Amino acid sequence: xxxxxxxxxxxxxxYRANLINSVSGFKSANLIGTVSSKGNTNLAIFSSVxxxxxxxxxxxxxxxxxxxxxxTYLNIKETSQFTINxxxxxxxxxxxxxxxxxxxxxxxxxxxxxxxxxxxxxxxxFVKESKIKMxxxxxxxxxxxxxxxxxxxxxxxxxYLPDNIIEDDGSLNIEKADTAAISGLYSYxxxxxxxxxxxxxAF
Amino acid sequence: xxxxxxxxxxxxxxYRANLINSVSGFKSANLIGTVSSKGNTNLAIFSSVxxxxxxxxxxxxxxxxxxxxxxTYLNIKETSQFTINxxxxxxxxxxxxxxxxxxxxxxxxxxxxxxxxxxxxxxxxFVKESKIKMxxxxxxxxxxxxxxxxxxxxxxxxxYLPDNIIEDDGSLNIEKADTAAISGLYSYxxxxxxxxxxxxxAF
Numbered sequence: 001x002x003x004x005x006x007x008x009x010x011x012x013x014x015y016r017a018n019l020i021n022s023v024s025g026f027k028s029a030n031l032i033g034t035v036s037s038k039g040n041t042n043l044a045i046f047s048s049v050x051x052x053x054x055x056x057x058x059x060x061x062x063x064x065x066x067x068x069x070x071x072t073y074l075n076i077k078e079t080s081q082f083t084i085n086x087x088x089x090x091x092x093x094x095x096x097x098x099x100x101x102x103x104x105x106x107x108x109x110x111x112x113x114x115x116x117x118x119x120x121x122x123x124x125x126f127v128k129e130s131k132i133k134m135x136x137x138x139x140x141x142x143x144x145x146x147x148x149x150x151x152x153x154x155x156x157x158x159x160y161l162p163d164n165i166i167e168d169d170g171s172l173n174i175e176k177a178d179t180a181a182i183s184g185l186y187s188y189x190x191x192x193x194x195x196x197x198x199x200x201x202a203f
Numbered sequence: 204x205x206x207x208x209x210x211x212x213x214x215x216x217x218y219r220a221n222l223i224n225s226v227s228g229f230k231s232a233n234l235i236g237t238v239s240s241k242g243n244t245n246l247a248i249f250s251s252v253x254x255x256x257x258x259x260x261x262x263x264x265x266x267x268x269x270x271x272x273x274x275t276y277l278n279i280k281e282t283s284q285f286t287i288n289x290x291x292x293x294x295x296x297x298x299x300x301x302x303x304x305x306x307x308x309x310x311x312x313x314x315x316x317x318x319x320x321x322x323x324x325x326x327x328x329f330v331k332e333s334k335i336k337m338x339x340x341x342x343x344x345x346x347x348x349x350x351x352x353x354x355x356x357x358x359x360x361x362x363y364l365p366d367n368i369i370e371d372d373g374s375l376n377i378e379k380a381d382t383a384a385i386s387g388l389y390s391y392x393x394x395x396x397x398x399x400x401x402x403x404x405a406f
Binding site: 001002003004005008009011013014015016017018019020021022023024025026027028029030047048049050051052053054055056057058059060062084086089092093096097098099100101102103111119120132134139140142143144145146147149151153155156157158159160161162163166167169170171172174175179180181183184185186187188189190191192193194195196197198199200201202203 | 221230354366405
């Protein structure tokens with residue numbers, strides 16, 4: 001069947017959000033850890049963390065417009081630091097709960113049952129229960145003019161991971177680390193490898 | 204274990220690319236269909252298609268720098284049109300093969316065993332074997348200054364999909380449509396739903 005733009009624009013807001021959030025395919029499941037200059041920690045789930053480049057190692061994070069205060073955005077701008085922590089099947093419920101609107105004084109860590117961890121003097125908090133995590137330094141932001149969303153670009157400073165998931169070619173077996181995938185706004189998935197292919201050559 | 208930036212920068216190029224392409228988590232698996240103004244069709248796999256916004260329905264596509272000619276980019280700029288087609292487990296090998304460097308005159312459709320499909324007078328080709336696909340109109344491009352990658356933003360014109368995957372709340376059950384997920388540069392995964400949660404409320 002076909003759903004065209006005119007129909008989509010007339011759908012009820014939440015129905016449309018669920019639909020359009022589903023059509024891009026599977027998404028990454030990450031918790032972003034930040035701290036304000038006053039020392040308040042924040043933790044927020046994002047399905048919009050993306051690979052941007054390997055040399056230097058860059059990662060991106062698409063954020064909704066900042067017309068309402070968003071602690072993750074404000075903390076990144078104040079401190080130039082954030083952490084990215086993979087969501088796994090043991091913590092997906094806790095991770096999802098971080099999307100609720102808690103007060104500024106309440107840390108999502110406490111409210112959502114996750115544990116702050118501090119590594120190598122990096123000021124932003126990591127999630128202890130996460131198996132693959134990174135410290136990231138803010139580099140630039142780019143505003144998407146069409147809807148005022150903001151693409152935050154950061155440079156990976158350190159990656160923390162179990163040593164048994166690094167493959168011979170440098171790939172990480174994130175499935176072995178139980179990393180989850182997201183579809184839409186609410187669905188959490190585990191994965192099963194179909195096949196790892198090789199560099200594709202023309203013939 | 205920890206891998207820090209200094210170590211990462213000294214890794215062999217492909218090893219580093221495999222590592223950094225893995226750390227963002229699972230990625231979407233989509234084929235981008237385009238046509239040049241001369242009528243040559245092109246098909247390319249991308250793991251960087253992302254959700255950008257629901258109203259209007261916007262979708263993004265991160266592309267490597269255009270210092271070498273990239274047909275997908277050039278065709279989008281020439282025609283302002285592209286299609287996004289979900290990769291499923293029946294076509295992941297064909298889809299991956301589109302990443303090989305074929306000559307400009309050779310269409311990846313023919314070389315990779317996928318079938319061109321034309322819907323509703325949209326000029327860019329769809330992939331007949333794909334179950335969820337969209338026609339997209341180019342809206343804007345944003346250059347990431349840190350590494351000259353380009354974020355293409357498009358507006359969804361129509362979505363074509365099996366009618367039995369639309370849930371009551373508008374979400375698509377993309378797992379039921381056998382949509383694949385990618386990790387790193389070479390690994391294709393199928394998924395199993397852990398749980399569909401609800402809108403998270405503070406307490």
